[in-house]
Amino acid sequence: MKKTCLALLTAALLSACDKDAPQSSAAPAAEPGVISPAPELMSQLKLAGVKREPIAETLRVAGRIDFDEHRLARIGATITGRVTDIDAWLGQEVRKGTVLARLNSSELSTQQLAYLKARAELELNKRNAERAKALFQADVISAAENQRRESEYQISQAETRAAADQLRLLGVSPAAIEKLGKQGAIDSVTTVMATMNGVVVERRLSQGQVVQPADTLFVVADLSRLWAVAQVPEQQVGLVKTGQSVSIEVPALGNERLVGKLIFVGQTIDPETRTVLVRTELDNRDGRLKPAMLASMLIEAKPQERLVIPASAVVRENGEDHVFVATGPQQFRLQKLKLAPEQGGRRAVLSGLNGDEQIVIDGAFHLNNERNRKEMEGA
Template identity: 45%
Template sequence: MTRRTLLSSAGTNSPALQQSAAMVERARASIQTARTYTNPTFEFRAGHQTARPIATPGVPGLLQQYAVEQPIEIPAERRARIRVARLDLKGNEHQLAGVRLSVVAEVKRAFYNVLRRKEQVGYAKDNLALVGDLQRRVRVEVQTGEKGKLELTRADAEVARARAAVNSAEVELTNARSVLKAVMGTPLEENFEPQGGFGSQVQLASLKELRQQVLASHPALAEANARTSQTHANVEHERALRLPQTRFYGEYERQPDLSLFRLGVNVPLPLWDKREGPIAEATAEVNRAEAAARQRKLQLMAALDRAYDEYQIRDQQVAKEMPASSAKPDPLKVQVPAALLQSISIGTPQLQDIVTEQKVAARVETDASRLARIGSPVDGRITEVRVFEGQTVVKGQVLAMLHSNALSDTQFAFIKAFSREKLAEQAAARARLLVQSDVIGTAELQKREAEVLQTSTEVAALRAQLRGLGMSDQSIYQLEKQRKLNSDYPIVASISGTVIERKVTVGQVVQPGGEAFLVADLSSLWLVADVPEEHSASLYLGKTVVATVPALPGIKVKGSLSFVSPVVDPQTRTVRARMNLVNAQGTFKPDMLASMTFESRPHKGLTLPATAVVREESKDHVFVEVGTNEFRLREVELDGEVANRRAVVNGVSAQEKIVLDGAFHLNNKRKQDQLRGVLSAQSHRGRSSSAPDHCCGISDPAGLRH
């Protein structure tokens, strides 16, 4: 994984960034809250007035009173309140920028620390190989009698020390990888390998210029200034609250013998509470925020000075060590003899259309069109649970039973209304006969027909209510015939599938709209991926993709995109895409981690043949021509392989000549030259001095140079 990939993943999955982004959204909502006006208040009162036994009693009857009250906001207080909310949003936005800057710095620091630890492991292994070679040579001398056993004991001790150094370096590398995983905020592969180098030396500006840049653009200072401005605005808001909030009041009262209408204004008098305490608290908060801003500025300047001095010291150390290292032969260079020159091919990278593969993190989800959240339309208590998680159910199957008083009450009301309807129909029929016999008038018949219409409407309303509570037309018909109440209600499956979640137990009370079971048809699932914005241009409906699941090694599923989101997620800067995943055998399970691979859009770029690439320490290298018949091994960043060619991301230009074929043999020649140089230097130190070697602590035998 390259540094760019790690930074992109951290920007998407970091919990610290997600928390800061949520605070920004909360601040935006606070602005909307601050802009909202206070709602009016409506009062209604009614009662009965009776006459007292006095000379002039009042008129008895109904007494009614209506009142409306509307608070009138003070414009100054409203403006101050909105300004406080806007400054809070500004502070949270600066905080988000600061957190993003901190996450990037932590990821870079952890990334380069892993690279440094890998280099240390390589150095420790090289030292172990060198000490092991010397140990073998000492053992031969001991066996031939040229050396005593004490020298072999020393050699064994040096090998043990070198092996301990390798183990220590590998432990440090493991710790560095763990730190990188932690700062990423998302699970990484177990054996992931960061790819990249340390880059060229950075030339810093002067300390004065750096201080000016930090003071002008650092998010932490901008946040501190925004918080200070917010506290000032809060003081203005508290002062604005000293002004009395006026309330307009209107009242209408109707008595049996007269009516009254009143209009008024309620104005609180600030006699005792003049908000001196809240204003003093807000002023103290201003002093605290200003002090915190100054403290933050001092901390940033101190950190900048410390980092600048440390960089200068390190830079001077590197500069002092460079002449000594340049005097040594470059282990990455190789001089090609004429015999080997005929077996290699030299040329330049080619510019051509490149189609690379992009791999993004994905997850398995249930198909929303095959998912049912099943509940009860009536409130009641669960009396029986018939299915549990993992069981397969069919549409219409009873999942649980509940006892509902609301259902029985509605059934009882329906039976009563149905009986009244039948009684009213019979009364209307008798009235028609009596009208024909001229016993009663038509007014009585119309009255009884109105009663039939009223009861029929009531029955229809209750029948619709029973349907809404889940009763079928057949069950309602049985209720009409048998007049028997049934308060037991079955919760049935609305689709066929597997119970993946159960949220009820026996004795639990459920409410309408609550979720009791989650049933899903797992024969078809979704594979959902959040594709980074920079790769989303190559996505379209029907595009071929390949899915893999780490938990199911060796299984690759080829499919096409069934959905591509038309919008970009503003928080994660990703575009959601998904493919349908056939799961007839139940191999895949919801919430499994997966990956989605797809081809990018063709673009022009440099490519080189796969035979030009040399793998060293899990990194890609090529041999670049630096002189006549002289080449140097250089690390390059390459993309995926297409038609036996690798796309060049970074490390070599179109004008540079490289070894196109035979790089493997050339690298063997470089290693042989490097080994000969090491052995020659060891033999030279052994001949020139009989003292122990200062690197490994054992004598280098002069008689075994080959």
């Protein structure tokens, strides 16, 4: 009986030792993202320290092609009238002085009549003043009478000049005013003329419409030079200034890059969009650019000292940028970081590195494949 109990006790102890043995000999779990590559892979890796270099950040902002406001004319009537003829249409090229439309104006007729009356009164008072001067010299009339006739003549001169000035304000040329004074023929038709060479890009009138001097009837633009405008976010305003080099990408032209310089940076912030307007000028003598085309403006900011890594060191994992940082002899950790867009094979570090690390700059792709393989085997 004693031998049987001793055998059972011995068997129980051996069983307990067998259960504990695997637990005490198990290897510790590897830290996620850390890998110790095999010697053959290690020989393919190239390491380097993180550098600080001057790098110019390129801002990409949405914009559009727009008219050059210095080469744009909004043309209206100089007088109230009714449209009788329209001589220019959208897209038509016009020269300065080209008749765009004709109006019939009763106000013009009234002013022409006022001028003729003032001119007739001037002629009458001129003759009266000359006759009074002769009578005064003959001692027929008094000095007071002579002075009265001279004053009436001077007043008529002023009234005639005022009536002529009023006609000029209504768009009547000096030659037409002189012709009116000689012939006395009143013409109630006035013209709307182009004030510059260009293309009619807007027409805002129709036959029979009554228009006012404040109305814009035509917009004529010189399209040989255009603007590219964009809105820079408030946080990046400090990176842009007048004279900086910019590139314009126009999707309608196959994203062909057009080069220019900033000619204007706004002085105020748009309170609704929190952006600042910037503008550059583009040559358009070939006519390829059209106002209102969408465009992207790439603004090269002033170079600043930044942490920079080679683009070859970057590993994309789960939609984010990473690099392998050396943590010991033949040991690397996958480090997440934020990077600026690539420029000339380099990427500026926005966050994730402090500058004293050694990173894998060549072979990172193969190292990451090995890491993923080992993690899958471990799982």
